[in-house]
Amino acid sequence: MPQASSSYHHGDLRAACLRAARDLLEEDGSAGLSLRAVARRAGVSATAPYRHYADRDALVSAVAAEGYRELAEHLAAAHPSPKTPDELASVAVAYVRFALDRPAMFRVMFAEPCDPNSEERVAATAAISGYVRGIVHATFPGSDPDALSTTVWALVHGLAFLHLDGKLDSSTPEAVDAQVRAAVQALFSVSAAR
Amino acid sequence: MPQASSSYHHGDLRAACLRAARDLLEEDGSAGLSLRAVARRAGVSATAPYRHYADRDALVSAVAAEGYRELAEHLAAAHPSPKTPDELASVAVAYVRFALDRPAMFRVMFAEPCDPNSEERVAATAAISGYVRGIVHATFPGSDPDALSTTVWALVHGLAFLHLDGKLDSSTPEAVDAQVRAAVQALFSVSAAR
DNA sequence: TGTACATCAGTGAACGCGCGTTCACTGATGTAC
DNA sequence: TGTACATCAGTGAACGCGCGTTCACTGATGTAC
Numbered sequence: 001m002p003q004a005s006s007s008y009h010h011g012d013l014r015a016a017c018l019r020a021a022r023d024l025l026e027e028d029g030s031a032g033l034s035l036r037a038v039a040r041r042a043g044v045s046a047t048a049p050y051r052h053y054a055d056r057d058a059l060v061s062a063v064a065a066e067g068y069r070e071l072a073e074h075l076a077a078a079h080p081s082p083k084t085p086d087e088l089a090s091v092a093v094a095y096v097r098f099a100l101d102r103p104a105m106f107r108v109m110f111a112e113p114c115d116p117n118s119e120e121r122v123a124a125t126a127a128i129s130g131y132v133r134g135i136v137h138a139t140f141p142g143s144d145p146d147a148l149s150t151t152v153w154a155l156v157h158g159l160a161f162l163h164l165d166g167k168l169d170s171s172t173p174e175a176v177d178a179q180v181r182a183a184v185q186a187l188f189s190v191s192a193a194r
Numbered sequence: 195m196p197q198a199s200s201s202y203h204h205g206d207l208r209a210a211c212l213r214a215a216r217d218l219l220e221e222d223g224s225a226g227l228s229l230r231a232v233a234r235r236a237g238v239s240a241t242a243p244y245r246h247y248a249d250r251d252a253l254v255s256a257v258a259a260e261g262y263r264e265l266a267e268h269l270a271a272a273h274p275s276p277k278t279p280d281e282l283a284s285v286a287v288a289y290v291r292f293a294l295d296r297p298a299m300f301r302v303m304f305a306e307p308c309d310p311n312s313e314e315r316v317a318a319t320a321a322i323s324g325y326v327r328g329i330v331h332a333t334f335p336g337s338d339p340d341a342l343s344t345t346v347w348a349l350v351h352g353l354a355f356l357h358l359d360g361k362l363d364s365s366t367p368e369a370v371d372a373q374v375r376a377a378v379q380a381l382f383s384v385s386a387a388r
Numbered sequence: 389t390g391t392a393c394a395t396c397a398g399t400g401a402a403c404g405c406g407c408g409t410t411c412a413c414t415g416a417t418g419t420a421c
Numbered sequence: 422t423g424t425a426c427a428t429c430a431g432t433g434a435a436c437g438c439g440c441g442t443t444c445a446c447t448g449a450t451g452t453a454c
Contacts, residue, residue, distance in 0.1 A: 008430080013430080013431085034406075035409090045433065046433085048432075050408095050409080051430055051431070055409080056408070110361075148380075150353075151349065151376075154349055154350075154352035154353040155352055157356055158350065159348040161304065161351060162347065165305070168344060186345055187380070203398070203448085204398075207397080228439075238398075240399095240442095242397075244442080245396085246397095249442080
């Protein structure tokens, strides 16, 4: 385990860069995420980050990958294994909350076509996708899991973006939660009616 | 009506800038949309656009506003006044197609919180929102139009973004269309079951 | 019909900025003997 | 336990770039008389 004993060697600059990048992202949006700014914030020379990241893209990909991991954890924390529409709705609420809590991060995660050069990122996306499918399958055992999970994901993802872009009423967290729950419950009725 | 008779006076630089901005947007993404690049493409000095746009933001807002207008037209063209779920689904398909045809434009329209400094932009957003509500109201007369129209919009918007970000299979237009139709039809079953 | 002049729509040089990235370097660390 | 040395993780100067924006300017246009 590295120790930041001296002032010359940072100790864990890799993690510090990631941390700085995330902070900058939420403060200034993705335009503020420059390697130089990251270095400045980490208290290090402008070129030090190159020890740990090949270029700016590599850093951005690392940030996005961390975001995917956190989103997965966040959803799992909302409910470990949802089996009812109500529990699924709780996971949906967590998804939208994640987007509203870390708007710039969420945009980085979903704002560009999946970068094929970052296998870390591709894998993370696939994991989220599979996770959603698993939940939908458990909640609606009789349904076509692929088709329905896409519909559920799209609905929740769309709610997240519309809130993020100020197109819906996001004045209180309660209003957001209620809306998300209502939308997911509506989808449940579909399945029940079939 | 202005005429571009001489080479000194452009004739309609305002429109030419808008055109150039849209082309650059689709070619290089929003990062490529600089005032200098617009001027270059319009064949004019770097500072000429300032005659017509106060600054870069003003140009971007004008582009977004044009996008909203075109989206509205595009939806109306898909079906002038949908009254059945099938007709509504056609409009949904048109929405997603619009996003996939002009990805960068779509992102500009929805990538930032509605700029409060551009009343043109705010009005355009409100128009789209009202338009969706009207359609949903006509299609599902018995329902709560506000709640349901939000759900419909979110579902379609989410599908558009997931396709845009390469998270779903967008290999053929037919696949996309079928998926969008299926998702909207699913929502209809909800209403019918109540 | 011709001329004077205000107005409009461009030019082009210049500014300061922050960026990504390279390069040769140097200080700190840890390992082999 | 001490020393030599390879390796690692930083530094700082420098590069070229494109950007937004300002400024004083000039060429073209159109209107009043």
